[in-house]
Amino acid sequence: MNFWLPGDILSKADKLSMAHSLELRVPFLDKEVFETAKKIPVSNRIGKKTTKLALRKAMEGIVPEAIVNRPKLGFPVPLRDWLRTPASDILFEEIRYSGIEEIFNTNIIEKMFIQHRSNKGDYSRRIWLIYFFSVWYNLFIKQDLRHLKSAML
Numbered sequence: 001m002n003f004w005l006p007g008d009i010l011s012k013a014d015k016l017s018m019a020h021s022l023e024l025r026v027p028f029l030d031k032e033v034f035e036t037a038k039k040i041p042v043s044n045r046i047g048k049k050t051t052k053l054a055l056r057k058a059m060e061g062i063v064p065e066a067i068v069n070r071p072k073l074g075f076p077v078p079l080r081d082w083l084r085t086p087a088s089d090i091l092f093e094e095i096r097y098s099g100i101e102e103i104f105n106t107n108i109i110e111k112m113f114i115q116h117r118s119n120k121g122d123y124s125r126r127i128w129l130i131y132f133f134s135v136w137y138n139l140f141i142k143q144d145l146r147h148l149k150s151a152m153l
Contacts, residue, residue: 080124098134
């Protein structure tokens with residue numbers, strides 16, 4: 001409540017709703033609603049296989065069954081699909097020329113890209129992590145090495 005909501009989920013919801021010209025309300029953060037909800041025993045709030053049990057029970061017959069019982073969705077990013085498009089070529093080029101070949105075998109990374117794009121495996125998380133590492137490496141390690149070399153000349 002003190003870290004995840006204000007530092008993550010609320011800012012994402014705010015940015016995503018504004019980006020699409022949507023008005024977003026967060027009714028469960030209303031103080032009166034919160035004070036009432038916190039009085040509900042945990043056993044009535046969380047089930048064996050689900051969360052928001054009291055809310056789901058309250059909405060039965062009002063909201064369609066498929067909505068009431070669906071799992072949480074969060075804010076998924078279509079990374080897996082995006083990395084299968086030609087736009088991901090830019091990402092691979094950034095990895096290739098970042099200078100991480102001393103740490104990573106770029107031939108294996110290229111094979112991951114090829115297999116991912118041809119639906120022979122899901123390497124999206126690995127590729128994304130390697131990409132972020134390569135950006136970090138380029139900015140903070142490679143840049144520092146350049147400055148160090150130029151200072152020594």
